[in-house]
Amino acid sequence: MSGFDSNPFGNPVDVNPFQDPSVTEVTHSGVDHMDQYTPFPASDTGNLTGSTIPASAVPSQPAVLQPSVEPSPQATAAAAQANLLRQQEELERKAAELDRREQELQNRDRTTGKENNWPPLPRSFPIKPCFYQDFSEEIPPEHQRICKMMYYLWMLYCVTLFLNVLACLAFFTADAGYGVDFGLSILWFILFTPCSFLCWFRPVYKAFRTDSSINFFFFFFIFFAQVVVTVIQSVGIPKWGNSGWISAISVVRSNLAVSVVMMVVAAFFTVCATMSIVLLKMVHSHYRRTGASFEKAQQEFSQGVLTNRTFQSAAASAAASAAQGAAQRN
Known part of the structure; x- marks a missing residue:
């Protein structure tokens, strides 16, 4: 119980922290420890020593300009020929790739x-x-109606050409001097039936299908000529193989029945000419709304020519021949 008799609130015993033996031993030794401190130990000084090479010991050489060597004409021609052959190989590779894609399609x-x-x-x-x-x-839905009307116009024109053959045959039976009209009517039927389909209906069909400016321009050029031909056929100039109004009126007095048949065919030609003019304006209005232009047609034409394999082969052959000729002259 003696441990509990001491007063915990009494004056504490004065304890000097500097009376610690480890502290007194250092302070009273008489040695200056700052003098003994070395930031660079002796063991590391050996690694820092090295020899310095003076700048004068390095051999110097003067700068020498090498003279430029002009390539010989033969070397230039050979390089040009090699470049052309490389371009030809590249074009052939691209053409083969296009053929492969087309075959896949x-x-x-x-x-x-x-x-x-x-x-x-x-x-x-x-x-x-x-x-x-x-x-x-x-065909896009907004162009289907006009495209079908062009197809119906082509069918009507073919029927009119066939009726023209029959009318010219009747004209030939009424007057033997008009056998030329019958022969020419057969020629016009054989010629204009497929040509009208290939030259103006298919271009306008492809133009509406792919929004192709070059097909639109091709259609306008050919179809304008078609309108002129149809107007001439409706007029009916004698000896031109057309059963038009002039030919029909000229035979009224001699043979009324033949004249009526020829007038019916002339009316068909007139309807074809009128519908051609109307549809030409309608196609032109559709063409203006599609955003097509002459510049776009030129771009499509240039792309089509450059990607054509026949054109590529011809251009590559011409370039190779020109390079070989230049090499032989040099």
């Missing part, structure tokens, strides 16, 4: 059952359809 069309369906010929017929034509699938 054709194979894809075959696998999906997208076969040519125009003209609609029997399967047993030896001649197969040449084109694929589907207005609802290939």
